[in-house]
Amino acid sequence: MTGAPATPWALPRVVVAAPASGHGKTTVATGLLAALRRRGLAVSPHKVGPDYIDPGYHALAAGRPGRNLDPWLVGPERIAPLLRHAASAPTPADIAVIEGVMGLHDGAVGRRGFASTAHVARLVGAPVLLVLDTTAQGRSAAALVLGMRAFDPGVRTGGVILNRVGSPRHESLLRDALAEVGVPVLGAISRVAEVAAPSRHLGLVPVAERAPEAIAMVDALAALVESAVDLDGVFDLARSAPPLTTPEWDPAVAVGGPAGAVRPVVAVAAGPAFTFGYAETSELLAAAGAVVVPFDPLRDPALPTGTRAIVIGGGFPELHVEALAANTGLRADLAAFDGPVVAECAGLLYLGRELDGVPMCGRLALTARMTGRLTVGYRDAVAAADSPVHTEGEPVRGHEFHRTVTDPGHGDRPAWRWTGAEHGFVSGPVHASYLHTHWAGRPQVARRLVEAAG
Template sequence: MVNQPWALPRLVVAAPASGHGKTTLATGLLAALRRRGLTVSPHKVGPDYIDPGYHALAAGRPGRNLDPWLVGEERIAPLLRHGAGVPTPADVAIVEGVMGLHDGAVGRGAYASTAHVARLIDAPVLLVLDTTAQGRSAAALVLGMRAFDPGVRIGGVVLNRVGSPRHETLLRDALAEVGVPVLGAVTRAVEVAAPARHLGLVPVAERAPESLAVVAALADLIESTVDLDAVLDLAGTAPPLTAPAWDPVAAVGGPAGGQRPVVALAGGPAFTFSYAETAELLAAAGATVARFDPLRDPALPAGTRAVVIGGGFPEVHAEALTGNTALRAELADFDGPVVAECAGLLYLGSALDGVPMCGRLAHTARMTGRLTLGYREAVAATDSPPHRAGDPVRGHEFHRTVTDPGHGDRPAWRWDGTGHGFVDGRVHASYLHTHWAGQPLAARRLVEAASR
């Protein structure tokens, strides 16, 4: 089936802007459809790590990202097909959008927008609309959203934050005038909210029992307010996927050698940000991937030859991280290759808000009131285990901390004429989040370095 057209039902959950209820609808749909006995495949447009955690909890399989900026638009349909195909073929795929439907990378029009991804995967759009203080104007808004890009098909609307039965009737009548079906209506009284934090929702791994309750409540909400049969009918209008599935083995060129070095991948509540494809690419390159939790595990997995520490919220768990002195000492002395992104950068430093960290790198870090956010076009500034100086890379920054100094004598990256991050020995650490499906050689090189 990998290279044959696949009639995968699928749709994109989008909105005119952030805050209209995309995550509520997408997560609730995943959970409600799973309750029906369907195998559902969860996906998220953009670089977000937190929403896919809720998606995974609702769907019972990894939430995966579809981001043309990070991986290239040619990989979007193959990555969708791969994610929907493993570990078992899905009955339907639900893709949650990012920001407003037509909001793309700054200065690049629609590129990397939800609309862009909807076109790349040829999927209809289910628009969720915050109807607070709106009447017939909601129909004009939907009509404008539909006309702005004729290549994007808005197949239906779910009304959110409806004030009363009369309000709902007014909205349904107005949307009927422009020929857009209403597939559900959620009143203000029955909204379900997940706790928020300075960078978005609180990750699932930090509050597992509460997260399960939130997802169950979202399933109840969507079952009672949305026409699931109509949603499935809309998803079924998507044409067959003709792109072959993305293959991690082909992406890295097969195993790097006869050895299977252990690559330790950080996880747990403090380090929740990791794309599912990272572990798949490391395994495809010949590594044995072993998970560890820096909050609880007193040592790296046995036989560890390389370490990958992704993003998360170490500032929330600083006291517990500093209390794990044995692991901090081991990481400070570890001489194998290490790749650290954002939270990993903070953890490897000497201190975070005055609390001791690993000390593998000499910088300190502190929280600020300023959010650094956006896509970056970077160039590797220094040779390191995963990267070669001069390699172009696209990534994403998302943090409220700063380091002192801001970069080392041997920066990890350069963009906008400035160095960023640190290369120290076999350590590569920076704020830049990258998606290795867009640069699979990073995984292969890391495994090769671990083998040596």
């Protein structure tokens, strides 16, 4: 999993958390990343959990890839090594900012906080900066912070940022109350100053779909944080984290080196319709010997020259369905491609016959449609059939996040089985399902794909 024994690294780092969703974590985390970068610091951006959209804004703010830290998907033993890897590339970071998920102690259901923000904070030894929506709260805000801090003594809440403060008098009342419980206030953002990003059925609109507006929003968040947050205090809090002593995660070590002498082209779907992916996927493929070439199904008329394998991740094909359908040349390429293909969620829909009545690639015998029901959650799955990348019976942990259904719900050779049901499709060399996985947790998938492509 890792390379040579590590020397300790005193990487300043802080976790931006909240008592619950909707308190303003993304606003503060993105603004902090951008504001610290304006100061000339190299900032490493991270997101707890399987979220794909927030890291896009983080990347825009920090100028380097946004990375996810999810103990469920990759295993708790890889969290600190992955943090160290991300903070080292392309150059060593001066500070890492880690945005939490949901409430501070909310994780996998029924797992006593496993994969929660608090869990990740413990794994990386980082202090917590708690963002608190103070709407309709006065002195009780201090009791809430005190309870959050006391619930898990292994997590150190080192400061609070007050969000949606109603007035100077309101701010003064809150600061006095928090001083009573000994938690520093490192910023106060008024309700009128709030900056909002447009959202839709699965969260924020991805950066790739609204680049000019996203740039303007990140600039506004940087200015907001510069005016309302004690950046020196935040940096001092981050510097209080103990040195990282775990070795850096190394994709070459994880995959065991190149799979062979041939360097096959592996095409990876990208562009506005396919924005869901982890940076480690391409790193692992490259370490296994692949030449990784991105392609945009909205615009590229054909697969990259020499393509021997394809990865199609998640995204929002339902919002680009007409443009995807209009790219008939690429659809024909994908329908005829006889090499290994790994498709997750949006990739599954794109490979089907049609989506909401609009023709797709026809590589898989299924139709798909939007529904009003959100399917979301972590999954303990088992591979239900042999494929180029999985062996029947192998366990894997993944995540579902979609509002579509397919007909049929699975093929004669399903991809996965969990909770007694079958899911997804294995059709020849194609492995496709709704399940999102993180290949850092199962790096052999990258090696197997490259071997199958070679």
